Amino acid sequence: MRSTTGYGALGSEEELTLRTIERRELRPDDLAVRVTYCGVCYTDLSALRAHSHGAGGDLLVPGHEFVGEVVAAGPEVTRFQVGDQVAVGNIVDSCGVCAMCRAGQENFCVQFPTLTYGGRDRHDGTPTLGGFSGEYVVRESFAYHRPENLDPAAVAPLLCAGVTVWEPLRRWGAGPGMTVGVAGLGGLGHLAVRLAKALGARVVVLTRTSGKSADARSLGADDVVVTTDEQDLARVASSIDLLIDTISAPHDLGQLLRLVALDGTLCSLGHLGPISLETMDLLVGRKSLASAGSGGRPRTQELLDFCSEHGITADVEVLPSAEVATAMRRLAANDVRYRFVLDLSDLPANGS
Numbered sequence: 001m002r003s004t005t006g007y008g009a010l011g012s013e014e015e016l017t018l019r020t021i022e023r024r025e026l027r028p029d030d031l032a033v034r035v036t037y038c039g040v041c042y043t044d045l046s047a048l049r050a051h052s053h054g055a056g057g058d059l060l061v062p063g064h065e066f067v068g069e070v071v072a073a074g075p076e077v078t079r080f081q082v083g084d085q086v087a088v089g090n091i092v093d094s095c096g097v098c099a100m101c102r103a104g105q106e107n108f109c110v111q112f113p114t115l116t117y118g119g120r121d122r123h124d125g126t127p128t129l130g131g132f133s134g135e136y137v138v139r140e141s142f143a144y145h146r147p148e149n150l151d152p153a154a155v156a157p158l159l160c161a162g163v164t165v166w167e168p169l170r171r172w173g174a175g176p177g178m179t180v181g182v183a184g185l186g187g188l189g190h191l192a193v194r195l196a197k198a199l200g201a202r203v204v205v206l207t208r209t210s211g212k213s214a215d216a217r218s219l220g221a222d223d224v225v226v227t228t229d230e231q232d233l234a235r236v237a238s239s240i241d242l243l244i245d246t247i248s249a250p251h252d253l254g255q256l257l258r259l260v261a262l263d264g265t266l267c268s269l270g271h272l273g274p275i276s277l278e279t280m281d282l283l284v285g286r287k288s289l290a291s292a293g294s295g296g297r298p299r300t301q302e303l304l305d306f307c308s309e310h311g312i313t314a315d316v317e318v319l320p321s322a323e324v325a326t327a328m329r330r331l332a333a334n335d336v337r338y339r340f341v342l343d344l345s346d347l348p349a350n351g352s
């Protein structure tokens with residue numbers, strides 16, 4: 001085993017503490033990656049909460065959007081070499097042969113993809129431990145070349161938040177002549193605005209308070225609609241071709257559907273669970289309600305290449321890794337603009 005250090009919680013612990021963790025020895029197609037920066041995703045917070053409330057047992061080490069440098073490569077690795085700058089997202093393996101995998105949507109693998117943390121390795125059954133650590137061991141086919149012209153800390157969130165909004169933008173053809181709406185201006189939403197704008201779409205941000213108007217416009221929004229203002233809503237009724245809804249708390253999808261244009265789509269990314277809907281809101285205008293989550297390998301590399309070409313990164317607040325608890329606490333309070341990133345280069349790569 002390869003020893004490294006990472007921030008983890010055992011049993012019902014509610015705080016992440018620095019501990020020695022074990023990684024597998026490299027298999028022939030594995031890379032060992034010295035982790036430098038890892039984004040803090042809302043999923044990390046949910047996982048820690050679930051873990052501390054009894055779902056735990058195994059060690060939990062969160063972190064599934066990170067960048068780093070290849071420090072070792074197995075003998076069958078062909079796409080990377082030691083010293084390469086890489087990025088890893090929220091899945092690290094899949095069956096490779098099902099319909100979803102063959103379509104390049106390993107994120108929807110029918111056998112369930114191996115999650116970067118909180119999953120089980122497909123070969124030895126060991127629990128996967130995430131990127132809040134000094135080193136990660138990953139199959140080369142689930143690592144990506146990191147664009148070296150971009151700030152590495154600000155690239156990390158592209159691997160989860162970024163690809164989660166990129167897939168629906170590409171699926172529904174965001175581009176010139178199209179109006180894209182973005183509801184919610186957090187980690188996902190701020191990237192959706194930048195990406196939709198760079199794709200050539202007209203971008204409308206939907207926000208509950210006018211206080212975020214200036215932020216939305218500085219990210220590239222052409223219009224801002226305050227959803228608590230009926231007149232403002234009426235102004236944009238039936239005008240949005242693709243509405244990317246990043247809000248994760250329960251909310252009225254009917255209100256958003258009424259803003260969608262003829263044959264348009266409302267894509268909800270917030271894992272809302274069971275919802276109720278007035279189907280008349282779909283009938284009038286022949287509208288579609290859809291969802292999406294994470295991304296497959298082809299779209300992930302495509303996103304990184306697009307961001308490199310267009311100079312797009314996340315707005316991040318970088319914290320020393322020892323401040324992981326601060327990041328979690330402030331994220332829980334929605335006090336971040338727009339993503340925390342932990343600097344893990346301050347950890348020793350090898351455990352004691």
Ligand SMILES: [Zn+2]
Pocket residue numbers: 041042043044064065090160161
């Ligand atoms: Zn995530």
Ligand SMILES: [Zn+2]
Pocket residue numbers: 094095096097098099100101106108109110111
């Ligand atoms: Zn599969």
